[in-house]
Amino acid sequence: MNIDWSALASVAGVSLVATVGLVGLFTLGIVGLSKQQQSARTTGYAAFAVCAAAVAYGLYLIAG
Numbered sequence: 055m056n057i058d059w060s061a062l063a064s065v066a067g068v069s070l071v072a073t074v075g076l077v078g079l080f081t082l083g084i085v086g087l088s089k090q091q092q093s094a095r096t097t098g099y100a101a102f103a104v105c106a107a108a109v110a111y112g113l114y115l116i117a118g
Contacts, residue, residue, distance in 0.1 A: 072108075079105050 079101045086098020 076105055076108055079108075 083098045083101035083105065086094045086096075086101060089095065089098075
């Protein structure tokens with residue numbers, strides 16, 4: 055059995071960046087919805103929409 059370490063490192067790196075990005079977007083959504091300004095709430099909803107789209111795309115890749 056031969057392990058392609060560069061491919062493994064690439065997958066781990068992309069997973070780390072995607073995870074940190076999604077958690078950051080989710081945090082931005084929570085902070086945006088906690089503000090009283092309309093523009094912050096719009097940003098919060100947009101961040102949640104991007105998170106939902108990323109999760110849906112991941113499920114599409116797994117199921118497809």
